[in-house]
Amino acid sequence: MARPRTFDEKTALMAAARTFRRHGFADTTTEQLCTAVGVGRGSLYNAFTSKDELFIRAIEAYLQALSEVEHEVLGDPARTGAERLQGLLDLVLEEEENAARDGHAAGCISVATLMSPDLRSRDERIGKLVEEDRSRRHEAVKHAARIGQADGSVTRDDAPDGIAWFVSGLISGIRVNAQAGAPIKVLRRTAATGLRALRP
Amino acid sequence: MARPRTFDEKTALMAAARTFRRHGFADTTTEQLCTAVGVGRGSLYNAFTSKDELFIRAIEAYLQALSEVEHEVLGDPARTGAERLQGLLDLVLEEEENAARDGHAAGCISVATLMSPDLRSRDERIGKLVEEDRSRRHEAVKHAARIGQADGSVTRDDAPDGIAWFVSGLISGIRVNAQAGAPIKVLRRTAATGLRALRP
DNA sequence: TTCGTTCTGTACTTCCGAATACAAAATATG
C-alpha cells in the first residue's frame, strides 16, 4: 500500500546504540548516525522523530537485548549460585574481548549515562530506563546470590543485596579498566579476584 | 602596573573542574563556567584562551591535587600495605560522602574522560593527562601491594600488578555505584568486600 | 495504469553556544 522501508528498524536501533555507546550522546552527530544506520537524514527523521527519541529507543533496545542474555545465565537452574555469577562476568569479558578485537573497548551505556547527569535530566525516560535496567539486574544478581548461599557456593559474609552491589561495581570497574587499556587477560584476573571475595 | 585580576587562578580552575566533573565537557556551557568561577566571559577567555584549554588546565589541577593526597596515604611508612590500600579506599568514600551531602555523586573526571573517546581525540593532551594520572596511581598502588605482600598483610594469590588493576577497578565501580544512587553505607560494604579479596 | 500512501534524499532554515571585538574600568608608576 506504500513504499517499504529499506532498512530494518531493530537493526537500525542496534547500529545507533553502537554509535552512541562509543561516542556518547553529545558527541554523536546525526550525520554519524545516518552513516552508521546506512540511511539518509530524511529516513532517519521519518522513522525516529529526533535525536533524543532515537537515543531513547536505541538504549531501550540495547538494554533489553543485553538483559535477555543475562537473564538466561542468572536464572539457569543447572548452575550453582557461584556459577551464575561467574557466567555473568564471562558475558562481560566476552563482550570486551570482541570489542577489543575491533580495536576499541565495548563502552557501556549504563556507565556512560549514569555518569552524565545532564543526559538524564534531558528526558526523564532516559534516567528511568537506565535505572530500571540497573534495578532489574540488581534483583537478578541478588537472587543468584541467595541461591548461592543456599547451595553453599557463595559466602554468607555479605547479605545478598550487598553482593549484588559488589558484582555491579565489579562489572563497572572492569568496563572502565577496559577503556583504560587493560588487556583482556588483566580483566579476567580482576574478575577472578573479585569473585574470590564471594567464596564461602 | 596594570589592572589586577579579581579572582585567583587556582581557585578558578578548581571551580571549573567541579563543573566539568558534574556535567561533562560537552554538556557544560561557557556560561555555566562563568557563573561557577564567578567571572565574566571576557575575563574567562582572557585568562584561559578557550573552553578546551580551560578544560585541560582544570583537570590537570584537579588530578594533581588528588594525586598529592593519595600519594601521602599510599606512601605512608607508618602503615602496612593493606592499611595503605584501605586508606586509599577511605579517601574515595570520604569524597563520595561529602558529595552525597550536597545531593550529588562526586563524579570522576578519570572515569568520565576514559568513557568518552571523542573527548580524548579532541586534544591529545587530554588523553595523555588522564593516562599519566592513571599510570601514576597504578604504580603507587602496585608499590603498596608489594609492601603488603612483604609485611604479610596482603595476599600473594595475585601479582602486585594484578592487585593494582583490581583496586583501580574497585574504585571505579564504587564511583559508578555512587552515581547509580547507592547509599554511602553500601559503598563502604562494597569496598570492604573488595579488600577482603586481597587478604592473605 | 493510475492513484494514494509512505519512504528517501537534498537543500534549506534555525538555533544555540563558542569565540571575538571593543570600549570602559582599574591599577602601578613616573
Add this chain to the structure above:
DNA sequence: CATATTTTGTATTCGGAAGTACAGAACGAA
C-alpha cells in the same frame, strides 16, 4: 595627575549541528 597596561563586561559575529520542507521515488490496491 597622566599614562601605559591589563582586566572586565557587553554586544556581536560565526560556525556547526539539529531539524524541516519538499520534490521525487517506490510500492500496493483498485
